[in-house]
Amino acid sequence: MPSLEKLIKYDQAILEPAAELSLSDDGGSVKLKGLEDLVFLCHFNGTSGPSHPFFALAKEETEGTDLCGAACVAFDYAVHKFGTSSLLQVAEWGPGTVICKPPKSLVFAPELTVDFWARFEDLQTGAAERSLIDRYRILPSPTASWMLFIIDGEIGLRLNTTNGQCTLQTSGLEMEPSTWHHIRAAWTENGHAMKIFLNGSLVAQGDFSGTVKDSDDPAGQNPLEIMFSAVPQNAWMDELRIFNSFKGDEFTPPDSPTQPFSSRIPRAKLSLDAGYNNATWILSELNFQNETDFQNDGIKIRLHGDNDNSPEFDGDPLSLDQARALDPLVARWLHLEFNFVSDGDTLRTLTSGKIGLKPEASIWTRREPEISRRF
Amino acid sequence: MKELFIIAEQKNGKNFKSLIEPRPVCPDCPEAAFQGVPMSGPLKKIFIEASMTLQVSCGKCGKKLAEFPVTVAGE
Numbered sequence: 001m002p003s004l005e006k007l008i009k010y011d012q013a014i015l016e017p018a019a020e021l022s023l024s025d026d027g028g029s030v031k032l033k034g035l036e037d038l039v040f041l042c043h044f045n046g047t048s049g050p051s052h053p054f055f056a057l058a059k060e061e062t063e064g065t066d067l068c069g070a071a072c073v074a075f076d077y078a079v080h081k082f083g084t085s086s087l088l089q090v091a092e093w094g095p096g097t098v099i100c101k102p103p104k105s106l107v108f109a110p111e112l113t114v115d116f117w118a119r120f121e122d123l124q125t126g127a128a129e130r131s132l133i134d135r136y137r138i139l140p141s142p143t144a145s146w147m148l149f150i151i152d153g154e155i156g157l158r159l160n161t162t163n164g165q166c167t168l169q170t171s172g173l174e175m176e177p178s179t180w181h182h183i184r185a186a187w188t189e190n191g192h193a194m195k196i197f198l199n200g201s202l203v204a205q206g207d208f209s210g211t212v213k214d215s216d217d218p219a220g221q222n223p224l225e226i227m228f229s230a231v232p233q234n235a236w237m238d239e240l241r242i243f244n245s246f247k248g249d250e251f252t253p254p255d256s257p258t259q260p261f262s263s264r265i266p267r268a269k270l271s272l273d274a275g276y277n278n279a280t281w282i283l284s285e286l287n288f289q290n291e292t293d294f295q296n297d298g299i300k301i302r303l304h305g306d307n308d309n310s311p312e313f314d315g316d317p318l319s320l321d322q323a324r325a326l327d328p329l330v331a332r333w334l335h336l337e338f339n340f341v342s343d344g345d346t347l348r349t350l351t352s353g354k355i356g357l358k359p360e361a362s363i364w365t366r367r368e369p370e371i372s373r374r375f
Numbered sequence: 376m377k378e379l380f381i382i383a384e385q386k387n388g389k390n391f392k393s394l395i396e397p398r399p400v401c402p403d404c405p406e407a408a409f410q411g412v413p414m415s416g417p418l419k420k421i422f423i424e425a426s427m428t429l430q431v432s433c434g435k436c437g438k439k440l441a442e443f444p445v446t447v448a449g450e
Contacts, residue, residue, distance in 0.1 A: 127419045128434060164396075165378035171422065172385035196383070204383030206390060206448075 003282050003356035006272055008336070010352070013270045020266040021340065030268045031349040032340055034260040039105040040242035042226075043257055043345075045083035046075030081117040081180050081238035082257045089227040089235050102135070102224035108214050111246040114148055115184035115197075117253075121234035123153035123177050130229040132183070132237070135214065136222060145214045145222075148185045149229075155196050155203070157185045163210030168194050170204045180238075182253035187212070188246035200253045259344030268350060269311070272334045274357055277307045281329040285356030286320070290349070294320035298348040300339045305331025313337045328358070380429060381448065382422050390448035391422065393429040399440035401433035 011027030022033045080086035106112060114133055134147035147158045156169035175181055175198070187194040189211050196204040215222050227237060241258055274281070283303070293299045300317030303326070317339045318326075334355070340348045377396035384391060399418070419437070421430045427445045432438055 127421065164376060165398075166381070167378060168381045168383065170385060171382045171391075174385075203385065204381075206381035206383070208379065 003285060003358050005285075005354045006274070006281075006334075006357045008270065008272065008288070008353040008355060010268060010270060010350070013268045016267045016269065020262045020264070021268060028352045029349055030338070032261045032266070032342055032347055034347070035258070037243045037245040038241060038258070038260050039103050039109075039244045040224075040240070041258055041260060042087075042240040043083050044075065044080070044085060044087040044238050044240070046077065046085040076236060079119070079236055081119075083238070086117075086119075086236045086238040087227065087240075089229070089233055089237075098228060099224040099226070102222075105244050106135075106224070106242055107222070109244040110189040110211070111187065111244060112146070113184065113186040113243040113245060113247040114241070115182065116240040117180050117238040118150075118183050119178065119180045119236040120150065120175070121178055123150070123175055125150065125152050125233070127152060129156065130233050130235070131225065132227060132229075132235070133240070134225050134228065136225050136228070144225075145212055146187070148183070155183060155185075155198065157187070157194055157196055157204075159187060159194065159208055160213050161208055161210035162213060163208075166194070166206070166208035168196060168204050168206040170196060170198075173198065173203060180236075184247070184251075186247050188248070191246065191248075193246070193248065195248055197250065200251045202250055257345075261342045261344055261347060263342055263344035266340050268338045268340070270336045270338075271309065271311060272336070272355070273309075274332050274334070277332045278330050279332055280358035281305065281331065281334045282356035282358060283326045283329060284324050286324055286353065287355075288320075288353035289351035291320060293348045293350070298341055298346065299350055300341060302337040302339070303329065304335040304337075305329040305333060306335075307332040309333045311335035311337075380420060382445075391424075391427075391445050392448045393422075393443045393445045395420075395429070395431060395441075395443050399431055401436060401438055401440060403438060404433050404435040 009027045010023055010030050013023065013030060015021040015023065015030065020033055021030050023030055074088050074090060075085040076088040077085045118132065129149040129151045131147055131149045134144040136144055143160050144158065145160050149156045151169070153175050154170045154173050156167055158165060158167040182199050184197040185195070192207045192209060194206050194208055195202060226240065227235060239254065239257060288294065297319065300319060301323045302313040302315065302317050303323060304311050304313050313335070338350050342348055376398045377394060378398055380393045380395055382391040419432045419434050422445060423430060429443045429445050430439065431441045431443065433440060
């Protein structure tokens, strides 16, 4: 007799702690929450292979999107601020790295904060601007919506607004060559303010009017450009972060890589009801729409069955394969506990699923009450 | 097209402002020539504090194009 399928959705799931997990609108998935306003993060930790694993939080949105024009940048495994490598633009004419389709959360954002560690072999640029990071807008005419650059040892931020361009640039800044500096630029359309920070200290602030002109061309011609400069430079970049908020206060630069996700183990708990006591749950038929995070030990399960809806989970969490190898569980209620395991840098997503439920062997024939006449 | 240029002087903490309007175009190197390298500013700007002027020259050939007055922001 074929088993019935019981759907697993998470509308009624208990999230512990709720602050670290998010439930999709339709209850079809649960995922680890990232830092709220961090929309882009590049560790620039190089590894061999065709993928680009240095994109962490943005990975989901950039995956499958080509990176182009990377001929003049390379991972430098000898010089880096954190991790295994940094991004180096070698001293040749040519472009840096281009993210063809940047995350939607930074397109048209009314506020942005961009920061990174940077190191320059030579701070002199011959009165020319070297772009460090910019958002390029090709329509209606080629220009940058915003650009953070250095010029002869000074840091500049240019916004292309509906009221024309506005450039904020330092003068008399003391940066050292071949030294790591933390650079941050931030602006807000709401407060019409723009600021530049060096090593956490405010070094420039100004105001601007209008809104930053941006566009989202479906052809993907509005990339995020990283060290895409026509000017030769030996420049290194590490730990690039973009927040879609205005961080206008002085701060202590990060002394370790940013971990966007919690490295604790939040849990999602869910109870399925067969509708009758001693139902048989066929654990070998437990499966999920996407099992990637189960297979790489990112999500583990604990199970409990009972007839009185009193979940008690004990023992070590199991892998999905271990759970499937268990004997069928006889109970009215099947309680599932999903444990999200992250290294702090990896998004985990639990998708909807289903489990086999054995139909009742027999259904009692309904007996009509006997009615006896009384005389 | 205009450009507001703000210089944040580190020594005295003052901001200097200059409005570049109209934005000059090099007659020898029209802006179209920069479309292939849009990330390099087509104009070079040098602030001359003694004369409180901003000297603007072509970012490609270096030709001097215009000078604009500079004021202290907030004054």
